[in-house]
Amino acid sequence: MKRIMQLFSVILILLSSTQVSAQVQWLEKFDLTQYENKVVYLDFWASWCGPCRKSFPWLNEMQAKYQDQGLVIIGINLDRDIxxxxxxxxxxPANFRLYSDPQGLLATNYKVVGMPxxxxxxGDGELEESHIGFxxxxxxxxxxSIVKLLQQLPNKQSKD
Known part of the structure; x- marks a missing residue:
């Protein structure tokens, strides 16, 4: 019985180490058109990317600070294994939306050459700027740059 309890404890530890915060928002599909009149910041990242570790706290801060003004941050993950x-x-942790692109189709479309x-x-869906690295x-x-685009959004009568 003691051996079974030890084995059960090890299994629980392993399961908990692969679970992710409840705040993670993995998107089922990727469609920028649903964010009309929003400023969208796409960030391509992967688990092996060193600078991504530095960018996530900043991305979380920007999402929290500007989401009510119309900012949407989407992290596009390129790991082959989720x-x-x-x-x-x-x-x-990511307090913004995430999308998994294991085949790198979006990365190819956006001509991603470095990470992040x-x-x-x-707000009208036009690409205003891009950068490689963080x-x-x-x-x-x-x-x-984010604030400038947020200021160009039309005023809304009610909150979404």
């Missing part, structure tokens, strides 16, 4: 992404998220790669879209020294510039 378990790797989930393990990453256990350590570096980010794309900023205006540099803490450029966080203010990244944020200023």
């Amino acid at each position: 378990k790797n992404a989930n393990n990453f998220l256990n350590t570096f 790669s980010s794309y900023l879209f205006s 540099k803490k020294s450029k966080q203010k510039a990244y944020e200023a």
